[in-house]
Amino acid sequence: MTSSATPSKAAKKSCCCSLPLFSSPIGRKWIVAITGIVLVLFVIGHLLGNLSIFVGPDAMNSYAAFLKSTGEILWVVRIVLLACVVLHIWFTITLWRENLAARPQKYAVKNDLGTTVYARLMRISGLTVLAFVLYHLAQFTWEAFNPEYKTWVDEQGRHDVYRMVVTAFSCPFVSGFYILAVGLLGMHLSHGIASLFQTLGITTEKLRPVFEKGGLIIAWIIFLGFASIPTAVMFGFVKLPASLPACPFCH
Amino acid sequence: MSTMNFHLRLWKQKSATDKGEFIKIHATEIPSECSFLEMLDIVNNRLTREGKEPVSFASDCREGICGTCHMVINGVPQGPGRGAACQVYMRKFENGQTITVEPFRVGAFPIVKDLVVNRSAYDRIIRSGGFISEHTGGAPDASTSLIPKPVADAAMDAAACIGCGACAAACPNSSPMLFVGAKVTHLGLLPQGQAERKSRARNMVRTMQEEGFGNCSNYYACEAVCPANVPASVIAMLNREYIRGEVSEAVGAID
Amino acid sequence: MILDAKIPEGPIEKKWTSFKNNAKLISPANKRKFKVIVVGTGLAGSSASATLAELGYQVETFCFHDSARRAHSIAAQGGINAAKNYQNDGDSVWRLFYDTIKGGDFRAREANVYRLAEVSGNIIDECVSQGVPFAREYGGELTNRSFGGAQVSRTFYAKGQTGQQLLLGAYSALSAQIGLGRVTMHESSEMLDLVLVDGHAKGIVTRDLITGEIKTHAADTVLLCTGGYSNVYYLSTNARGSNVTATWRAYKRGAAFANPCYTQIHPTCIPVAGDYQSKLTLMSESLRNDGRVWVPKQKGDARLPQDIPEEERDYYLERKYPSYGNLAPRDIASRSAKEVCDEGRGVGPGGLGVYLDFSASIDRLGEKTIRERYGNLFEMYHNITGESAYERPMRIYPAVHYTMGGLWVDYNLMSTIPGLHVLGEANFSDHGANRLGASALMQGLSDGYFVIPNTLGEYLSTQFGKKVSTDMPEFKKTETEARAHVEKLLAVKGNVPVDEFHRQLGLIIWDECGMARSEAGLKKAIADIRALRERFWKEVAIPGTGAELNQSLERAGRVADFLEFGELMCIDALTREESCGGHFRIEHQTPEGEALRHDDKFAEVYAWMFQGQNNDPELVREPLHYEAVHLATRSYK
Numbered sequence A: 001m002t003s004s005a006t007p008s009k010a011a012k013k014s015c016c017c018s019l020p021l022f023s024s025p026i027g028r029k030w031i032v033a034i035t036g037i038v039l040v041l042f043v044i045g046h047l048l049g050n051l052s053i054f055v056g057p058d059a060m061n062s063y064a065a066f067l068k069s070t071g072e073i074l075w076v077v078r079i080v081l082l083a084c085v086v087l088h089i090w091f092t093i094t095l096w097r098e099n100l101a102a103r104p105q106k107y108a109v110k111n112d113l114g115t116t117v118y119a120r121l122m123r124i125s126g127l128t129v130l131a132f133v134l135y136h137l138a139q140f141t142w143e144a145f146n147p148e149y150k151t152w153v154d155e156q157g158r159h160d161v162y163r164m165v166v167t168a169f170s171c172p173f174v175s176g177f178y179i180l181a182v183g184l185l186g187m188h189l190s191h192g193i194a195s196l197f198q199t200l201g202i203t204t205e206k207l208r209p210v211f212e213k214g215g216l217i218i219a220w221i222i223f224l225g226f227a228s229i230p231t232a233v234m235f236g237f238v239k240l241p242a243s244l245p246a247c248p249f250c251h
Numbered sequence B: 001m002s003t004m005n006f007h008l009r010l011w012k013q014k015s016a017t018d019k020g021e022f023i024k025i026h027a028t029e030i031p032s033e034c035s036f037l038e039m040l041d042i043v044n045n046r047l048t049r050e051g052k053e054p055v056s057f058a059s060d061c062r063e064g065i066c067g068t069c070h071m072v073i074n075g076v077p078q079g080p081g082r083g084a085a086c087q088v089y090m091r092k093f094e095n096g097q098t099i100t101v102e103p104f105r106v107g108a109f110p111i112v113k114d115l116v117v118n119r120s121a122y123d124r125i126i127r128s129g130g131f132i133s134e135h136t137g138g139a140p141d142a143s144t145s146l147i148p149k150p151v152a153d154a155a156m157d158a159a160a161c162i163g164c165g166a167c168a169a170a171c172p173n174s175s176p177m178l179f180v181g182a183k184v185t186h187l188g189l190l191p192q193g194q195a196e197r198k199s200r201a202r203n204m205v206r207t208m209q210e211e212g213f214g215n216c217s218n219y220y221a222c223e224a225v226c227p228a229n230v231p232a233s234v235i236a237m238l239n240r241e242y243i244r245g246e247v248s249e250a251v252g253a254i255d
Numbered sequence C: 001m002i003l004d005a006k007i008p009e010g011p012i013e014k015k016w017t018s019f020k021n022n023a024k025l026i027s028p029a030n031k032r033k034f035k036v037i038v039v040g041t042g043l044a045g046s047s048a049s050a051t052l053a054e055l056g057y058q059v060e061t062f063c064f065h066d067s068a069r070r071a072h073s074i075a076a077q078g079g080i081n082a083a084k085n086y087q088n089d090g091d092s093v094w095r096l097f098y099d100t101i102k103g104g105d106f107r108a109r110e111a112n113v114y115r116l117a118e119v120s121g122n123i124i125d126e127c128v129s130q131g132v133p134f135a136r137e138y139g140g141e142l143t144n145r146s147f148g149g150a151q152v153s154r155t156f157y158a159k160g161q162t163g164q165q166l167l168l169g170a171y172s173a174l175s176a177q178i179g180l181g182r183v184t185m186h187e188s189s190e191m192l193d194l195v196l197v198d199g200h201a202k203g204i205v206t207r208d209l210i211t212g213e214i215k216t217h218a219a220d221t222v223l224l225c226t227g228g229y230s231n232v233y234y235l236s237t238n239a240r241g242s243n244v245t246a247t248w249r250a251y252k253r254g255a256a257f258a259n260p261c262y263t264q265i266h267p268t269c270i271p272v273a274g275d276y277q278s279k280l281t282l283m284s285e286s287l288r289n290d291g292r293v294w295v296p297k298q299k300g301d302a303r304l305p306q307d308i309p310e311e312e313r314d315y316y317l318e319r320k321y322p323s324y325g326n327l328a329p330r331d332i333a334s335r336s337a338k339e340v341c342d343e344g345r346g347v348g349p350g351g352l353g354v355y356l357d358f359s360a361s362i363d364r365l366g367e368k369t370i371r372e373r374y375g376n377l378f379e380m381y382h383n384i385t386g387e388s389a390y391e392r393p394m395r396i397y398p399a400v401h402y403t404m405g406g407l408w409v410d411y412n413l414m415s416t417i418p419g420l421h422v423l424g425e426a427n428f429s430d431h432g433a434n435r436l437g438a439s440a441l442m443q444g445l446s447d448g449y450f451v452i453p454n455t456l457g458e459y460l461s462t463q464f465g466k467k468v469s470t471d472m473p474e475f476k477k478t479e480t481e482a483r484a485h486v487e488k489l490l491a492v493k494g495n496v497p498v499d500e501f502h503r504q505l506g507l508i509i510w511d512e513c514g515m516a517r518s519e520a521g522l523k524k525a526i527a528d529i530r531a532l533r534e535r536f537w538k539e540v541a542i543p544g545t546g547a548e549l550n551q552s553l554e555r556a557g558r559v560a561d562f563l564e565f566g567e568l569m570c571i572d573a574l575t576r577e578e579s580c581g582g583h584f585r586i587e588h589q590t591p592e593g594e595a596l597r598h599d600d601k602f603a604e605v606y607a608w609m610f611q612g613q614n615n616d617p618e619l620v621r622e623p624l625h626y627e628a629v630h631l632a633t634r635s636y637k
């Protein structure tokens, strides 16, 4: 066997896709991590906003109205979020494809070798969350399933988001799906949050357990926080004024 | 001295292009004190006596330092316990147990024969930057730069890598980041390594990609099997060093 | 034939400087025209390849390993000596020189050893600038440890992995040159023969271990850096692949083999546990600092060690060498262990072992301290033997570790074949009859980084315009011969595995040419080896073909050479009728049983020249002149 200088199978070159940031293994992981941070921050913010449901219809509806009133800013945020979701998914998928190709033949005996189930399920959990988000947008933002949501306004003339959410969650299927989805989101973040510190090169041997525990705690908080809303509706802790009808699907 | 019996499933494959398969061998009367590779020696010598071809596997130092041995024992690259395959002893197994031995399955490590794979991709990664460019005779006195003990120790821990390839073999993505990170960390921590710090990470990662390895998803399976106990924090260091290298090249920064 | 060592004139301190001042230089433009073949990528080969490539030579490097980084040098644990005197404890070039000469029992060449001591400091500088992570103090300074045979602390180390770190340094320098295209690296390529053109070494024949392809390679000079031959004993601390093939084939082409009987046996290794065993593991000598060596007083005492009362134990090293006790030098400690085992007082399987007992130290210092000092060694011992040395004494036994003999070279590291240079453990040059700990690494790197770059010009400056190519008939002829050798092995088609012959050869040599040698034993060994060799060529089994990865074939080629080499070793041991260093002839000992040198007759190098397969080799002597030091008898009482 003879080998001389490093072989140079020049990397595919075309426009800005060939920039190391977008083509190298580590550059792409940085994008996944940074978009991941943005998404996590959104999720946390969204959770805090949604928890206003426990304060009462007025709090939640005024919070929603406030968001609407921000106008262009809301659109900027939406565009940024959309870009992050697209980049996050696009690069995880390109990395994933290469990873599959790098192991053409599988092992006959499988062994998890210390990897966590959260880490192994990243793609599944991520894609489920994506499917959930699409459903969720269709449900609450585009109000595509129940166009009547658009017409619901509260006493002060604001969009009655409270009624919409509680109505939706009073259906056990919807609630069940939400809980499942946020469960997977929690799993995604159980690995994701600690992982992003490693990707960004912040982790040290000492800090790793801190990030791992911290990530797990945050993931649980996010899961429990979101899950508490459908649960509370189902168990009747949060309910509609008696005059209003319940789940639109079930009847 | 007691003896043991095992049911072995050993991978046979004539060449990279051949389709391999497991052969089953009932290995009887194996001394319980012997090492895993000595058990394979015994099996091979029996096959030879029967006029059959032995199963090729690589080894040299047989004390865990040269990195020559490489195989996957019951799904674990380099076998159960810490250390290389040559440091596995038969008393770690149950009498009568079935043991499956297969080669490293990494696209960038093509199979040579049976359990032997070609790991020269690791050499090419080193050639692209895993060194300090200096020439013999040009060195200043060894005591010129003081290196605090914790730094020297951390550099040593990373430098302990034996280049065995188990990290890529264990990684679900076939990623060699632990190996690359070990070298980048070892040289990046030392004052002597500063001059080429940025280009080193850049070039090594580029070669790693060209060789067809996968990318790191922070699974840490590599760390769990590494016979040299290289910690996964070297991957964090590599992630940092690499971006720093690319950014400074992109903006034309001298430092 | 007269061996001209080409030692420069002048006082010993000036020889190397004056050599360099007068050495033949090759201009940069001409260096590019010269091609150098380097066989081996251990410390010697990697450092030489990298340095010569940096200088501008075209270098082609070969090793049988699948990566240059796996050469056996990687396994060295303890450390590397250098006369830096960073500890301010009175070290100097002179002291390192003197310790090495004395350690070698006054059988090494003064001028070479002095040069080694002189460049030792530069090696450390070089390694540090390559990024070798030597151990340091909290303040950042380099630290040192003390090692056998010296009263100063001059050993640099990197945990218990000094050889690994030094080799990785040299490998990285080599890798940089390969990356730049200045070295062409041939891994998994085993040298099968040396090609001579007009009596000069001008190329080699190799077999690609993966494809089986046999090929020739031409160059202006050949450097052999192929390590030592400890594996002639089958069981040794060396890696499985370490072999004598390259140097033996060179010998058969006309290179003199010097002092083959000088071998070093290390006292503290894990004993052999059974005949399946493939290799012996070294346990650091440092264990003897806190362990007491003993065996039962009674023959065949089968009791467990803890059941043997104090008064029935024989702490034989403490008894025989009250002042050095358990810290007696390697050769003496090894031989004493053999004696008590020969008396039937050995412990463990086969009675080949002695106890190294830590219980007194554990009582005195506490288990915690012992764990801190030797934890990793105890763990290694536990992993291999399944026994805990905290609970019961370790069992240790000597094992072959290093070979001082090798191809004869002059001051320029050139063998008796013009153009064939030999570096590292493969040559015989610097350690005499016994090597001090931590000085093999030093020698390998000194040869590769600092000596050969300066001495190569002496030969190459005579070779302008003498281009050779692999099309020449000499290459074709040698290639055909090498091919025939491989085919002859494959044609035997017997049914005895190669390992079987190797193990038997090892037993013969270990018994008769190991720690103690006698005339009758050596004669018997020679006869036994011949018989075994004959059986080998009738019965060896090599399944598979030559055109693929065939590990039986690889091993068979190496064992075939060991089977020839072993005989030469015994002949040398038989001829050297004295005891010195690692060579102990039982006929030559003091009344107390210590080695007895005969300086009047044997202060010389024995170099053997091949005279044809069926003839006795010719002995050529190089007298050793001691101008700077006085010959003295070692005493450790």
Ligand SMILES: Cc1cc2nc3c(=O)[nH]c(=O)nc-3n(C[C@H](O)[C@H](O)[C@H](O)COP(=O)(O)OP(=O)(O)OC[C@H]3O[C@@H](n4cnc5c(N)ncnc54)[C@H](O)[C@@H]3O)c2cc1C
Pocket: C039, C040, C041, C042, C043, C044, C045, C062, C063, C064, C065, C068, C070, C071, C072, C073, C074, C075, C076, C077, C078, C079, C080, C162, C163, C189, C190, C191, C192, C225, C226, C227, C228, C237, C238, C239, C242, C243, C245, C246, C282, C401, C402, C423, C424, C425, C426, C437, C438, C439, C440, C441, C442, C444
């Ligand atoms: C367990 C152990 C511990 C040791 N500890 C120490 C220590 O603490 N301090 C110390 O100073 N010394 C120590 N030594 C000794 C020292 O390690 C060796 O003497 C030294 O490393 C030899 O280096 P080398 O370059 O000459 O050969 P090696 O490192 O043996 O390299 C030989 C090279 O030649 C190649 N090769 C061999 N034959 C062929 C062939 N036929 N064709 C092609 N290539 C071939 C091999 O591939 C390899 O690359 C130790 C030795 C052992 C066994």
Ligand code: HEM
Pocket: A029, A032, A033, A034, A035, A036, A037, A039, A040, A043, A088, A089, A092, A093, A095, A122, A123, A125, A126, A127, A129, A130, A188, A189, A191, A192, A193, A195, A196, A197, A199, A200, B216, B217, B218
């Ligand atoms: C709300 C949505 C999401 C959030 C908050 C989120 C968050 C994160 C975070 C923080 C990481 C860690 C990044 C790193 O290790 O550097 C990550 C990684 C990952 N995400 Fe998401 N993610 C989301 C959606 C998705 C979706 C829809 C997918 C679908 C494929 C996905 C797939 C992945 C994968 C595969 C990784 C691991 C990448 C790797 O390590 O190679 N994520 N995500």
Ligand code: HEM
Pocket: A043, A046, A050, A064, A067, A078, A129, A133, A136, A137, A140, A141, A161, A165, A178, A182, A185, A226, A227, A229, A230
């Ligand atoms: C129980 C849990 C949740 C509730 C009650 C909830 C509620 C809502 C409501 C009411 C809206 C519409 C706001 C408006 O139109 O004014 C909304 C929008 C949205 N939600 Fe949720 N949500 C939940 C969980 C999630 C989760 C887990 C995610 C993401 C992973 C998510 C992502 C989004 C997004 C992306 C929007 C669109 C924001 C925009 O308009 O730009 N939601 N959610």
Ligand code: SF4
Pocket: B160, B161, B162, B163, B164, B165, B166, B167, B168, B178, B179, B182, B222, B225, B226, B227, B228, B229, B230
């Ligand atoms: S990092 Fe560990 S597993 Fe990877 S090559 Fe080095 S020693 Fe082997």
Ligand code: F3S
Pocket: B170, B171, B172, B173, B174, B175, B176, B177, B178, B215, B216, B217, B218, B219, B220, B221, B222, B223, B232, B235
């Ligand atoms: S297992 Fe693979 S994913 Fe990264 S942390 Fe190790 S390289």
Ligand code: FES
Pocket: B058, B059, B060, B061, B062, B063, B064, B065, B066, B067, B068, B069, B084, B085, B086, B087
């Ligand atoms: S044979 Fe050297 S590490 Fe296993």
